[in-house]
Amino acid sequence: xxxxxxxxxxxxxxxxxxxxxxxxxxxxxxxxxxxxxxxxxxxxxxxxxxxxxxxxxxxxxxxxxxxxxxxxxxxxxxxxxxxxxxxxxxxxxxxxxxxxxxxxxxxxxxxxxxxxxxxxxxxxxxxxxxxxxxxxxxxxxxxxxxxxxxxxxxxxxxxxxxxxxxxxxxxxxxxxxxxxxxxxxxxxxxxxxxxxxxxxxxxxxxxxxxxxxxxxxx
Numbered sequence: 001x002x003x004x005x006x007x008x009x010x011x012x013x014x015x016x017x018x019x020x021x022x023x024x025x026x027x028x029x030x031x032x033x034x035x036x037x038x039x040x041x042x043x044x045x046x047x048x049x050x051x052x053x054x055x056x057x058x059x060x061x062x063x064x065x066x067x068x069x070x071x072x073x074x075x076x077x078x079x080x081x082x083x084x085x086x087x088x089x090x091x092x093x094x095x096x097x098x099x100x101x102x103x104x105x106x107x108x109x110x111x112x113x114x115x116x117x118x119x120x121x122x123x124x125x126x127x128x129x130x131x132x133x134x135x136x137x138x139x140x141x142x143x144x145x146x147x148x149x150x151x152x153x154x155x156x157x158x159x160x161x162x163x164x165x166x167x168x169x170x171x172x173x174x175x176x177x178x179x180x181x182x183x184x185x186x187x188x189x190x191x192x193x194x195x196x197x198x199x200x201x202x203x204x205x206x207x208x209x210x211x212x213x214x215x216x217x218x
């Protein structure tokens with residue numbers, strides 16, 4: 001909770017900041033879901049929080065498609081399995097064995113599927129802030145996804161981002177406007193298990209490295 005208000009702005013005390021750090025540490029890319037549906041209006045509440053995310057020029061370029069039809073979900077799974085097999089073929093030896101053992105999506109179990117797109121020319125925002133960097137629209141959508149991720153984690157809901165999909169095939173399957181660019185496919189639901197460390201690290205794929213390896217000063 002926020003502490004006393006200073007003017008119109010809340011004051012976030014140390015305990016809140018520590019809880020926020022814990023939230024970030026426990027935000028995991030979930031691939032193992034329980035089948036339980038999300039209760040009541042929880043999904044709507046999470047999406048409303050995510051919609052508060054900042055965006056270039058206040059353009060709110062994210063476009064969300066709830067994928068509910070079983071036929072479309074089955075085709076998404078087929079597309080994923082095809083792309084995943086192609087990705088596996090790029091590795092050899094032990095690395096291929098490790099890749100083959102990884103569970104990289106919870107498409108069959110997750111009760112909620114959301115395809116996220118970016119409107120590449122939204123009327124809202126009137127082009128502000130993106131003339132030299134139009135990619136900031138996509139960055140804004142990613143910021144929304146991260147906001148959703150944290151909001152879900154805070155409510156005990158897991159989110160998994162499936163990127164092993166062909167963007168053009170997904171856009172065609174979901175019949176979205178031609179100026180929408182596919183950003184990611186999200187699975188949401190209650191996690192089957194809880195871990196603070198990333199699953200890829202536990203599986204021996206790649207450990208996290210120190211920030212000092214990615215920080216430069218000029």
